[in-house]
Amino acid sequence: STQSTGSFKLFAGLDCTKSEVNDKLNAVFNSEPVIRCKQAETVNRKLFNAKNCARDQNEPDLQTLVRWSFDLFDNDHNLKLDANELNVLTNIPYQDCGEAFFRSCDKDLNGILREDEWAECLGCAGCHRPCQVFRSERKDKDRNTRFVQSIVQCEDDGTCAKKQCERQFGRHKLCWCVDESCKKIEGTSSYAAIEC
Secondary structure, eight states, rough: OOOOOTOOBBBTTTOHHHHHHHHHHHHHHHTTTTGGTTHHHHHHHHHSSSTTTOOSTTOOOOHHHHHHHHHHOOOTOSBBBEEEEEEGGGTTTTTTHHHHHHHHHTTTSSSOOHHHHHHHHHHHHTTOOHHHHHHHHHHHHHSSTTTTEEEOOOOOOOOBBEEEEEEEEEEEEEEEEOOOOBBOOOOOOOOSOOOO
């Protein structure tokens, strides 16, 4: 599938700019009984089902849609969705449903959604880009740790490069090996050059 500037063929017949996606979200939540509003499969079915998705030779799969929609709402490109970026919910008349749905996505209850939480909430657990989540976590760590700067390397498919590093005190470079999900492989950390 392809993404042109500010648009994406998400639903048949729609050039899905931000406002049109917001309208679609409004329509989904407005028709949801409040008691069912947390059910990801219901929202997933209405947003991304075969009837709504563009049905052409470049038809996007669910993974592509989940990743694209996350990027669409991430206005400040910090790899997280916050309340301001999800303010579409304030336009929903019975917004308790929408807010409850997104609160249920926030697994660690920190008031923001990472891409893995977003993907799971839309019924596509594992559709996220592990390196996006890892980069976001490292950015948070860098903010809270003096004299450490992460050097995150991602592959084109969203997985982590095999070697990850951080620069300490502006001079020393510590590297370690990770698996594709960005989990550190124990015993691989080194200040010397390493191959992973």
